[in-house]
Amino acid sequence: AQSVTQPDIHITxxxxxxxxxxxxxxxxxxxxxxxxxxxxxxxxxxxxKYFSGDTLVQGIKGFEAEFKRSQSSFxxxxxxxxxxxxxxxxxxxxxxMSGYNKLIFGAxxxxxxxx
Amino acid sequence: DARVTQTPRHKVTEMGQEVxxxxxxxxxxxxxxxxxxxxxxxxxxxxYFRNRAPLDDSGMPKDRFSAxxxxxxxxxLKIQPSEPRDSAVYFCASGxxxxxxxxxxxxxxTRLTVT
Numbered sequence: 001a002q003s004v005t006q007p008d009i010h011i012t013x014x015x016x017x018x019x020x021x022x023x024x025x026x027x028x029x030x031x032x033x034x035x036x037x038x039x040x041x042x043x044x045x046x047x048x049k050y051f052s053g054d055t056l057v058q059g060i061k062g063f064e065a066e067f068k069r070s071q072s073s074f075x076x077x078x079x080x081x082x083x084x085x086x087x088x089x090x091x092x093x094x095x096x097m098s099g100y101n102k103l104i105f106g107a108x109x110x111x112x113x114x115x
Numbered sequence: 116d117a118r119v120t121q122t123p124r125h126k127v128t129e130m131g132q133e134v135x136x137x138x139x140x141x142x143x144x145x146x147x148x149x150x151x152x153x154x155x156x157x158x159x160x161x162x163y164f165r166n167r168a169p170l171d172d173s174g175m176p177k178d179r180f181s182a183x184x185x186x187x188x189x190x191x192l193k194i195q196p197s198e199p200r201d202s203a204v205y206f207c208a209s210g211x212x213x214x215x216x217x218x219x220x221x222x223x224x225t226r227l228t229v230t
Binding site: 032034036041042043044045046049090094095098099100101102103105107108 | 119146148157158160163165170171173206208210212216217218219220221222223224
């Protein structure tokens with residue numbers, strides 16, 4: 001069955017430090033992969049997506065993610081974190097199930113940023 | 116800047132009362148999803164509509180929850196009677212849902228508290 005694992009529940013980084021959030025997926029075919037961000041009190045906002053082609057994808061707010069098929073991973077990165085990046089981050093895989101396209105979400109990683 | 120809107124943003128009600136949450140999907144999107152988010156369960160898919168037809172509501176407690184889409188600009192989620200365990204944030208998301216389109220765009224959510 002398709003699944004998404006985000007191994008880190010909480011991560012704390014200092015402002016200006018680099019960031020990598022881990023995501024592993026289980027999916028039989030070529031995956032459609034997404035990262036969403038949820039700021040406190042807000043809905044989920046799409047950061048970036050991978051469908052095919054270049055395995056390094058760029059997103060909004062300076063984020064990027066790299067698809068590694070051999071590791072079944074789609075880790076999110078940012079070279080220098082800003083205090084406004086404190087939020088919860090969700091990785092998701094797109095799947096065709098029960099007759100429609102749906103997203104399977106990971107449990108999320110909550111990011112705290114220290115000044 | 117097209118976005119999904121949800122009303123109300125916050126709702127506090129007493130156990131046994133009826134609650135109706137509303138969602139306006141992005142114009143031109145033909146799929147609507149209802150999710151519930153809690154600390155314990157994370158994001159749960161409650162219902163899915165395509166072209167206003169309910170295609171999957173297997174995630175919804177049938178005895179008290181109902182979802183409808185009376186027209187292309189309005190989706191509703193109703194709880195009757197409400198219970199304290201229904202306290203959560205309810206999100207609506209819309210998308211194109213065609214071909215390889217898995218992207219979903221989320222509204223800001225309705226935070227429901229049932230006392």
